[in-house]
Amino acid sequence: MLVVREPAAKKLGDILYADKSKIRVSEEEWLKLVRAIAGGDQSALHFLYEQTHRIVFTLIVRITMNQETAEEVTLDVFYDVWRKASTYDPANGSVVGWIMNQARSRAIDRLRFDQRKKRVNTYPHSLRPTTDIVDPQQACLFEEQSRQLRDALDVLTTGERKAIETAFFSELTYEQTASKLNQPLGTVKTRIRSGLVKLREALGMRVKASG
Numbered sequence: 042m043l044v045v046r047e048p049a050a051k052k053l054g055d056i057l058y059a060d061k062s063k064i065r066v067s068e069e070e071w072l073k074l075v076r077a078i079a080g081g082d083q084s085a086l087h088f089l090y091e092q093t094h095r096i097v098f099t100l101i102v103r104i105t106m107n108q109e110t111a112e113e114v115t116l117d118v119f120y121d122v123w124r125k126a127s128t129y130d131p132a133n134g135s136v137v138g139w140i141m142n143q144a145r146s147r148a149i150d151r152l153r154f155d156q157r158k159k160r161v162n163t164y165p166h167s168l169r170p171t172t173d174i175v176d177p178q179q180a181c182l183f184e185e186q187s188r189q190l191r192d193a194l195d196v197l198t199t200g201e202r203k204a205i206e207t208a209f210f211s212e213l214t215y216e217q218t219a220s221k222l223n224q225p226l227g228t229v230k231t232r233i234r235s236g237l238v239k240l241r242e243a244l245g246m247r248v249k250a251s252g
Contacts, residue, residue, distance in 0.1 A: 066092060071136035079126035090119050093137060097144045104148035105155075114151050117214075118144045150214045158209070201236030204229050 066074075077085035097118055102111035121143050129139055197205070208218045208229075219229040
């Protein structure tokens with residue numbers, strides 16, 4: 042009787058070194074690379090990228106289910122490695138584990154952002170000028186919707202409005218928005234979430250009032 046065995050689950054090392062031409066790197070050598078990157082060594086970053094970008098991309102594409110998005114986020118991850126190398130602490134785990142955690146976080150943030158864009162797609166578009174609207178009824182409806190939106194924006198705090206405008210108009214992730222505004226990531230997330238809740242409630246009330 043022929044027995045078919047399931048393939049053994051691949052370990053991180055199996056994926057990392059699937060290309061047999063790659064040099065195996067010890068944890069001590071990984072650490073030296075990160076410290077060199079922290080010191081501004083671009084060749085160290087290039088070597089780290091060559092050794093790890095495959096597993097980073099694989100993880101991101103599995104989360105986002107989009108190859109083009111995964112390519113963009115992969116580059117973002119290594120940009121983060123370049124910026125944050127000096128903050129790496131060996132006590133918190135291996136170098137590759139640190140990179141993969143950043144990849145996972147980036148991918149999840151991007152996935153949530155893309156899903157949120159699909160749900161909240163009227164915010165930026167409703168601010169477009171009416172020059173391309175020929176039908177007077179459409180123009181009046183557009184003006185009314187724009188007025189409702191402007192009124193709704195008044196319920197936001199300055200911080201909430203700035204965070205939402207930066208994230209949605211520039212199509213940035215939470216982390217990119219926090220970096221652009223030079224604010225803590227947690228603060229930006231809280232402001233965007235609370236702001237969107239206020240907008241939904243305000244717009245909902247105005248639609249009911251005008252209905």
